[in-house]
Amino acid sequence: IENGNGGANQEEATTLKPLRNTREGRRKSIFSTLKKIRKKKKKAKPYVTPQELAPLTPRPIPSAEPTHTFSSLPCPSPSPPSSPQQHAANVTIQRVLTANPLLEAFGNAQTRHNANFSRFSKYTCLQFHVELSHVIPKCTLVGSVCETYLLHKSRVCGGKHHQQRGERNFHVFYYLLAGGAVKGKEAGDYKYVGVPCTNVIEGMSDAEHWEEILGVLDIFNFQAEHVQELVDALTIILQWGNLEWEGKGHDEDGSTIVTPAELTVLSELMRLPE
Numbered sequence: 050i051e052n053g054n055g056g057a058n059q060e061e062a063t064t065l066k067p068l069r070n071t072r073e074g075r076r077k078s079i080f081s082t083l084k085k086i087r088k089k090k091k092k093a094k095p096y097v098t099p100q101e102l103a104p105l106t107p108r109p110i111p112s113a114e115p116t117h118t119f120s121s122l123p124c125p126s127p128s129p130p131s132s133p134q135q136h137a138a139n140v141t142i143q144r145v146l147t148a149n150p151l152l153e154a155f156g157n158a159q160t161r162h163n164a165n166f167s168r169f170s171k172y173t174c175l176q177f178h179v180e181l182s183h184v185i186p187k188c189t190l191v192g193s194v195c196e197t198y199l200l201h202k203s204r205v206c207g208g209k210h211h212q213q214r215g216e217r218n219f220h221v222f223y224y225l226l227a228g229g230a231v232k233g234k235e236a237g238d239y240k241y242v243g244v245p246c247t248n249v250i251e252g253m254s255d256a257e258h259w260e261e262i263l264g265v266l267d268i269f270n271f272q273a274e275h276v277q278e279l280v281d282a283l284t285i286i287l288q289w290g291n292l293e294w295e296g297k298g299h300d301e302d303g304s305t306i307v308t309p310a311e312l313t314v315l316s317e318l319m320r321l322p323e
Contacts (some may be wrong), residue, residue, distance in 0.1 A: 145193045151265045158218040164250055168201035212243045228259025230280045241290035288315045
């Protein structure tokens with residue numbers, strides 16, 4: 050260490066010597082302690098003798114019979130469900146799985162890009178019953194709630210426009226007519242559907258799809274009168290498209306029906322006077 054005049058500062062050097070000695074002393078003490086620990090480890094026994102292990106061995110069970118059975122466990126295995134419960138669970142699962150084809154019949158249509166293109170959106174929420182009495186909670190499917198929205202309603206009345214582009218209206222109209230639900234009527238008798246460009250969707254004919262729809266309605270406990278009401282509602286929509294209108298003279302806001310025969314059929318379906 051040098052002072053301002055370029056010479057060594059003796060006082061500062063003497064004061065640093067004790068500090069240096071102290072640090073070296075600490076290091077030596079640490080090294081000596083580590084050597085002692087290593088020597089003790091070398092002298093230690095590498096294994097446990099049988100005499101030392103004897104107190105740790107478990108005592109033999111005097112009786113050959115087990116002391117505990119599964120019935121005495123705190124959480125016994127659940128018993129299988131009864132027949133009515135199993136039947137109800139199977140019906141619920143079947144309804145949840147078969148609801149999708151029913152919704153697609155009313156909300157899907159053939160387009161140029163896809164023969165079964167969805168023209169609506171849906172959100173399905175599954176409902177479970179949870180039993181917390183077991184170690185692992187048991188969940189049982191008990192139902193579902195489905196919300197539909199964004200249905201492309203304008204496709205219903207755009208039959209001619211869709212036919213020109215090689216498309217179809219919603220599937221359910223073609224299924225209805227191909228299945229013979231409306232006696233004496235075909236798809237060509239209604240302007241909203243017209244003659245379809247095809248009668249096969251995903252490997253099944255329209256008539257076969259209608260049989261599938263009837264089976265799904267039966268799973269949901271639709272009675273015969275309920276199915277007939279559904280058929281009448283769909284037929285009214287198709288029959289409404291056969292009405293033709295024209296302006297009423299100089300009255301720009303008025304119009305008259307020029308197809309009275311179609312109006313008569315519609316009034317009979319709706320059970321209303323003309």
